[in-house]
Every structure is written in C-alpha cells, then in structure tokens.
Amino acid sequence: MSKINIPLISTLLLLSLIVCPLLYFYVGPALDAQQLSVLKTLGIICASSTLLCFCVGELTGNNSQVDKVWSILPFVYCWVIAAHGGMHPRLVVMAVLATLWGLRLTYNFGRKGAYRLRFWEGEEDYRWKLLRETPIFKHRAVWMLFDLVFIAAYQNTLLLLLTLPALVSMSSAAPFGPVDIVAAALMLGFIIYEAVADEQQWAFQSKKWAMLRSGKKLEELPEPYRKGFNTTGLWSVSRHPNYMAEQAIWVSLYLFSVGAGTGLVNWSMIGALLLIVLFAGSTSLAEGISSDKYPEYTRYCSQVNKFLPGKKYKERMKK
Numbered sequence: 001m002s003k004i005n006i007p008l009i010s011t012l013l014l015l016s017l018i019v020c021p022l023l024y025f026y027v028g029p030a031l032d033a034q035q036l037s038v039l040k041t042l043g044i045i046c047a048s049s050t051l052l053c054f055c056v057g058e059l060t061g062n063n064s065q066v067d068k069v070w071s072i073l074p075f076v077y078c079w080v081i082a083a084h085g086g087m088h089p090r091l092v093v094m095a096v097l098a099t100l101w102g103l104r105l106t107y108n109f110g111r112k113g114a115y116r117l118r119f120w121e122g123e124e125d126y127r128w129k130l131l132r133e134t135p136i137f138k139h140r141a142v143w144m145l146f147d148l149v150f151i152a153a154y155q156n157t158l159l160l161l162l163t164l165p166a167l168v169s170m171s172s173a174a175p176f177g178p179v180d181i182v183a184a185a186l187m188l189g190f191i192i193y194e195a196v197a198d199e200q201q202w203a204f205q206s207k208k209w210a211m212l213r214s215g216k217k218l219e220e221l222p223e224p225y226r227k228g229f230n231t232t233g234l235w236s237v238s239r240h241p242n243y244m245a246e247q248a249i250w251v252s253l254y255l256f257s258v259g260a261g262t263g264l265v266n267w268s269m270i271g272a273l274l275l276i277v278l279f280a281g282s283t284s285l286a287e288g289i290s291s292d293k294y295p296e297y298t299r300y301c302s303q304v305n306k307f308l309p310g311k312k313y314k315e316r317m318k319k
Helices: 006-026 033-060 065-070 073-084 089-110 126-132 140-161 164-169 178-213 241-259 267-293 297-303
Strands: none
Touching (some): 006 267, 033 065, 033 164, 065 089, 065 140, 073 089, 073 164, 089 164, 089 178, 089 241, 126 140, 126 267, 140 267, 164 241, 241 267
C-alpha cells in the first residue's frame, strides 16, 4: 500500500491549532455573550461525542464511530443555533438545508451497513483497517494517540467548525436577502449533485459485487465493471464528484454569513477550509489504495480531474 503522508496529517493538526485561532482574532467579528454561550453548549456536545467515539472505537476495534455521527451532528448544531437565534429566517433555512444534507447522507451511509442495533458495530472505513497494518501504527500506543487526536477529536471538532457560519450569523439583524438566496440555491444544488453521484456509485458497486458473488472473477466481468471502479456518469468527468459536492456544500453555507453582513471574508470560513484540506489528504490515501488494487486506476487519474468536472474518461482502445 502507498505510504502514509504523515507530514500532511501533521499539517492538518497545525492548521487547527495555529491558523484557526489567528483567523478568529484577525478576520471578522468577535462573538458576543449570547453567541459564546451557544458555543459553550455546542462545545459540550462536541466533547461528549469525541469521548464516546474514542472509547467505543478503542473498546470494539471499530474506529468508524465518527462516521456514524458525521451526517447528524452538523444539523443538530444548526438547529441549536437557530433556536437560540430566535428562529431567524436565515438560520432556519441554514438548518433546513443542513438537515436535508444530513438525512440524505445518513441514508446513503446506512444502506452500506453502517448502522446496527448494536450501535458500536457496522461497517468500518476500509482506510482505518489498512492504516492499522502499516508499521508506524502497529504500535498500540501510537494508534490510540492517532485515534484520539485525529479520528475522534479532530473530526468531531471539524463537524462543529462547519456550522460556524450559522453561529456568526446568529446576532445579525440583516434581512434574508439576495446573497442568502444564492447561497441556498447553491447549497441545494450541490446536495442534489452529491446525491446523484452517490446513487451512481451505489448502482455501479452493487451490480459489480452481485456479479462477483455469483462466482465470476473481476477480469471476467463485462465493461465497465471489469476495471473494478466506476468511470460512468458523473464519475467519468470527476474522480470524486461526491467529495467535490461535499466541500462545495459547506462553502455555500459559509456564504450565508456574508449575507448576514459579516463581510466577504470572516473567520467562520475555518470549517470549510479545513474540510478542503481534509479531503485533499483522505483522497490521496484512497487513490493510493485504488492504484495498488486496480491496474487501470492510474490511467484514469491521468485523464480525469480529481474534483472539478472536466474532460471525459476515454476507455482504452481494444486490440
């Protein structure tokens, strides 16, 4: 398997510890007493989730506990903010859109076997399984530290940071206006785009695995399934259309803070920026695994953009 990019992981943590506080102090409005009180409530929820995810992950050996709350906590945070903000139309729209995003993503995650009556069970992210097998993480103490700091704490904190645009908008008296309409349209559009991408991937993988379970080998499957990875639909013009949409969704949520009058650039961009950095790292890891697993994947990467739609993938000419 491709080497783990430890410098990139370290950069993620440094961005959180250094850049984020600097953005708060130097870019955009300071939080008032009410906002700080709400942030404290959100922080308690975040800390509780972090502790739960870490303990359950370590006790059960399934480190995908954060994945189970990934699609739930952001819209919970948005509704808490909306409730304390007097249900201002802007905050309600933000919370509704976050809920649409969350319910759809929860459904998509759930049909993959992520949720069980025994909540600690369910499908684990294949990347964690592979990471545990690398030399550096075979040391139990090293893995526990990585689980606590990056998997549990960092990702739970990121989920809270994503909703900061709602928090900074909470005290705004600015009416719901044109910028908010653009932000809402963009966010809804990207939610639909992500849903289409996930549905295309689900259909492709379901049919591929049905044929494999019937006794056929991968090289015996018809095209486009023989390659092992999806190159059809949105996946023919973008290697990660769902990830592109996911990042764009939270950038769109940030635009609501602009509509609230906090300025074109303000510190609530922290969450969206860190999400972009996180996806840069996670997709590099996933693509390294796919390149080792599927011979055609490197050729696919050379033709198709990672995120933004571009040139369409061309099948290899048959001899």
